Amino acid sequence: MQxxxxxxxxxxxxxxxxxxxxxxxxxxxxxYLGKKGELTELLRGMGSLSPEERPVVGQLxxxxxxxxxxxxxxxxxxxxEAALNAKLSSQTIDVTLPGRPVPAGTMHPLSxxxxxxxxxxxxLGFEVAEGPEVEMDHFNFEMLNLPKDHPARDxxxxxxxxxxxxxxxxxxxxxxxxxxxxxxxxxxKMICPGKVYRRDDDDATHSHQFTQIEGLVIDKKIGMSxxxxxxxxFARQMFGENQQIRLRPSFFPFTEPSVEVDLQCFNCGGQGxxxxxxxxxxxxxxxxxxxxxxxxxxxxxxxxxxxFAFGMGVERIAMLKYAVEDIRHFYTNDVRFLRQFNRG
Ligand code: PHE
Numbered sequence: 619m620q621x622x623x624x625x626x627x628x629x630x631x632x633x634x635x636x637x638x639x640x641x642x643x644x645x646x647x648x649x650y651l652g653k654k655g656e657l658t659e660l661l662r663g664m665g666s667l668s669p670e671e672r673p674v675v676g677q678l679x680x681x682x683x684x685x686x687x688x689x690x691x692x693x694x695x696x697x698x699e700a701a702l703n704a705k706l707s708s709q710t711i712d713v714t715l716p717g718r719p720v721p722a723g724t725m726h727p728l729s730x731x732x733x734x735x736x737x738x739x740x741x742l743g744f745e746v747a748e749g750p751e752v753e754m755d756h757f758n759f760e761m762l763n764l765p766k767d768h769p770a771r772d773x774x775x776x777x778x779x780x781x782x783x784x785x786x787x788x789x790x791x792x793x794x795x796x797x798x799x800x801x802x803x804x805x806x807k808m809i810c811p812g813k814v815y816r817r818d819d820d821d822a823t824h825s826h827q828f829t830q831i832e833g834l835v836i837d838k839k840i841g842m843s844x845x846x847x848x849x850x851x852f853a854r855q856m857f858g859e860n861q862q863i864r865l866r867p868s869f870f871p872f873t874e875p876s877v878e879v880d881l882q883c884f885n886c887g888g889q890g891x892x893x894x895x896x897x898x899x900x901x902x903x904x905x906x907x908x909x910x911x912x913x914x915x916x917x918x919x920x921x922x923x924x925x926f927a928f929g930m931g932v933e934r935i936a937m938l939k940y941a942v943e944d945i946r947h948f949y950t951n952d953v954r955f956l957r958q959f960n961r962g
Contacts, residue, residue: 627682630689635693724957761916763911768871775816789811804837828931863882866878904928
């Protein structure tokens with residue numbers, strides 16, 4: 619038996635060394651070490667050995683098995699290395715080829731304006747708040763002193779989801795939400811940028827979806843002068859040190875008194891031109907002192923505190939600042955338009 623083992627080892631090693639393909643190697647492995655392989659067969663014969671012979675032969679079997687396994691895996695490794703080398707030499711990399719450029723996008727002009735405005739107001743101590751775009755009638759209208767029969771609540775102007783749910787028509791509901799969250803505490807200073815929706819036919823100056831930034835301040839002894847000072851500071855940081863603003867009386871249900879705020883035309887410096895339609899002024903936002911009823915509904919005592927609010931259209935400001943003639947450019951994702959805002 620020992621001689622047979624030796625012979626088997628010799629011939630197996632001989633065959634392994636001559637193998638030229640991985641598949642052949644696998645066949646050989648089965649032939650010798652497999653379940654029905656030659657070594658296994660020999661092991662079966664061990665039953666007929668004498669007890670003295672058994673451990674000697676057993677040890678020899680193990681040695682043979684180890685030798686064969688080492689030979690198999692050595693050969694296997696050699697095959698893998700050869701395959702890798704072949705692959706490496708067939709796929710040489712030309713490190714002198716120019717790289718493939720990765721096109722980088724640019725920040726959207728509206729995002730850029732929003733960030734600029736946020737930075738200005740954060741500098742003035744405002745917090746940035748957010749609110750839902752699918753809003754309850756309650757917050758979009760009721761809490762803002764817009765009674766049930768107010769024309770703005772008409773189906774013609776508002777996208778209703780259900781009778782009580784709608785796409786917000788303004789960022790002003792975030793005023794109400796923020797006040798409620800603050801539970802009557804002062805000071806409250808927040809701005810809220812976000813998308814709003816109105817049933818408009820889209821054209822060069824109208825879009826059924828656009829962007830507003832709402833601002834709200836509530837504290838003791840807040841007056842119209844605070845509103846004007848804040849907006850003047852904003853206008854100067856946004857449009858230039860020498861900017862002037864003008865307040866005109868207006869009406870919003872949630873502010874009293876209400877104003878519309880004009881910016882001195884930056885195109886002509888107030889002389890009158892095409893941009894300002896010869897008036898020297900450009901309307902940029904609506905604002906006013908928070909209506910006492912709105913304060914009250916949101917948990918503030920109008921006898922003790924007062925506040926101002928304002929709301930502006932981001933597209934309008936972007937159009938003015940970058941001389942964009944059609945609001946639809948902001949939404950149609952024409953990269954030729956967007957690339958113009960890439961300042962690296
Ligand atoms: N929500 C008003 C609008 O959409 C703007 C506004 C906000 C006016 C806050 C006054 C105060 O026209």
